[in-house]
Amino acid sequence: MADNSEKKKSPAKLPERPTSGRQKLMESALALAASTRSLATLGLREVARHAGLNPNTFYRHFKDFDDLGVAMLKELGTELRTGLRERRMRPAAKGFRLSDLSNPAEGLAQAQALARESVGLVLDFVKDHREAYIVGIRELHGTSPVMRKAMQQMLEDIAKDMTEDLLGVLKLPAVTPEEMIEVARVIVRQMVFFSMDYLDQPARQQEIKREAERFILLLFWGAIAARAPALLAQSGLKFPAI
Amino acid sequence: MADNSEKKKSPAKLPERPTSGRQKLMESALALAASTRSLATLGLREVARHAGLNPNTFYRHFKDFDDLGVAMLKELGTELRTGLRERRMRPAAKGFRLSDLSNPAEGLAQAQALARESVGLVLDFVKDHREAYIVGIRELHGTSPVMRKAMQQMLEDIAKDMTEDLLGVLKLPAVTPEEMIEVARVIVRQMVFFSMDYLDQPARQQEIKREAERFILLLFWGAIAARAPALLAQSGLKFPAI
DNA sequence: ACGCAAGGTATACACTCGTCTACCGGCACA
DNA sequence: TGTGCCGGTAGACGAGTGTATACCTTGCGT
Numbered sequence: 001m002a003d004n005s006e007k008k009k010s011p012a013k014l015p016e017r018p019t020s021g022r023q024k025l026m027e028s029a030l031a032l033a034a035s036t037r038s039l040a041t042l043g044l045r046e047v048a049r050h051a052g053l054n055p056n057t058f059y060r061h062f063k064d065f066d067d068l069g070v071a072m073l074k075e076l077g078t079e080l081r082t083g084l085r086e087r088r089m090r091p092a093a094k095g096f097r098l099s100d101l102s103n104p105a106e107g108l109a110q111a112q113a114l115a116r117e118s119v120g121l122v123l124d125f126v127k128d129h130r131e132a133y134i135v136g137i138r139e140l141h142g143t144s145p146v147m148r149k150a151m152q153q154m155l156e157d158i159a160k161d162m163t164e165d166l167l168g169v170l171k172l173p174a175v176t177p178e179e180m181i182e183v184a185r186v187i188v189r190q191m192v193f194f195s196m197d198y199l200d201q202p203a204r205q206q207e208i209k210r211e212a213e214r215f216i217l218l219l220f221w222g223a224i225a226a227r228a229p230a231l232l233a234q235s236g237l238k239f240p241a242i
Numbered sequence: 243m244a245d246n247s248e249k250k251k252s253p254a255k256l257p258e259r260p261t262s263g264r265q266k267l268m269e270s271a272l273a274l275a276a277s278t279r280s281l282a283t284l285g286l287r288e289v290a291r292h293a294g295l296n297p298n299t300f301y302r303h304f305k306d307f308d309d310l311g312v313a314m315l316k317e318l319g320t321e322l323r324t325g326l327r328e329r330r331m332r333p334a335a336k337g338f339r340l341s342d343l344s345n346p347a348e349g350l351a352q353a354q355a356l357a358r359e360s361v362g363l364v365l366d367f368v369k370d371h372r373e374a375y376i377v378g379i380r381e382l383h384g385t386s387p388v389m390r391k392a393m394q395q396m397l398e399d400i401a402k403d404m405t406e407d408l409l410g411v412l413k414l415p416a417v418t419p420e421e422m423i424e425v426a427r428v429i430v431r432q433m434v435f436f437s438m439d440y441l442d443q444p445a446r447q448q449e450i451k452r453e454a455e456r457f458i459l460l461l462f463w464g465a466i467a468a469r470a471p472a473l474l475a476q477s478g479l480k481f482p483a484i
Numbered sequence: 485a486c487g488c489a490a491g492g493t494a495t496a497c498a499c500t501c502g503t504c505t506a507c508c509g510g511c512a513c514a
Numbered sequence: 515t516g517t518g519c520c521g522g523t524a525g526a527c528g529a530g531t532g533t534a535t536a537c538c539t540t541g542c543g544t
Contacts, residue, residue, distance in 0.1 A: 221464035
């Protein structure tokens, strides 16, 4: 521990600069937050240590710890949304585009296929970005108001994306866009929980996937029943106004 | 700071022991967690200081910090569950007990009344226990695995209570208990988010209440549509198997 | 060729933290 | 009358933290 004659490995030739310090700090913060399981608990020194950097280097790039937080969120947030969007463009996802449709039963069949595809898509993504997901959700109900707002906004954006997709792909009778976004929001939020289960209980993954699909289908059935009372009237059922 | 001659205010006669130390610690922890906005960030010394106690006193009552957490959760959890239960026994809640019923529409009308009552009940409770709720939800996705498990268990218990009530009060056709608990779980989890909104946006409280009611009703409509296809078959609709 | 800013490092300081050991007053109860 | 235990206190130790100051490269612009 004493002073050895000469070392100074600091200015050694490091031909590799793949991650540029700032990046290393963010990655370390993410990794630590996912293992230690909180951003708020993280320490400046701890992150720097894990990144193999001097504690003070932190100040070169971020002023607060919130500062690093919003930077991470911005990066991961765009990654998530674009990730979802591009996977939504895959062939399988576009397989069941349909022109117009007056039969609700047909619409529900399409909805089922779309639900299955979407659920798998989200859960796969979550599994592929386990760390980011865990940390993000923690911030959703977390300490910093800034983070919380940003996180809520991200969920809302995803819900809006989903609404567009749903409105574009399937035509459920008499379901207005306003109701659609409400349904989408509910789905997105519920998926937060399903995703948690999915990560926490690997043995039940298939079952959880089915539960999520059933949930979505239930909502669509409900939406049709609530919004197409005329169609259901023939069956003799009378639904209370919503 | 030096040693004054004689003091020792410690063994002074304290006729008041309204909150017995342990209680003081838990209350301080709750207050601090709700203001500092995290249990994980809390420090043993910090809590003791806020409670006006010696740091070591903490060890007399709790061994971990998780220990205090589960104690708080147990207290508040039972308060919540019994609160919900006794309010569920109020006259208004029992108003629509019904014997047997073959008409799903009738069942749905009952469901709507029950949904309205239950939603109001939960949201009132949340508003009355704002601090506890915020802290609790934070722990639901929080750092400590112990807390997380405990919190999930509490939600699950509430869902079970709700299932019993639902099965007892209203008879939806062909909805099995297994499906009922699944629906109840989904409702409870969604109420977590609705409650957050409710606390965060006081101006929209009535609107949020309506959204929650609509969500629940949607689920029941969906459940009937999914589980009583025979009833709906007359309408000419054919629903895909779930 | 010089300067200078960016990124990184080393050392140091004042704090806070969790925990350990030891001491003390009341109360129950045998 | 003693003798434990329970709840509370005091002080100290070692480790970890955030931050301040100062020094050292490297690269780029002029």
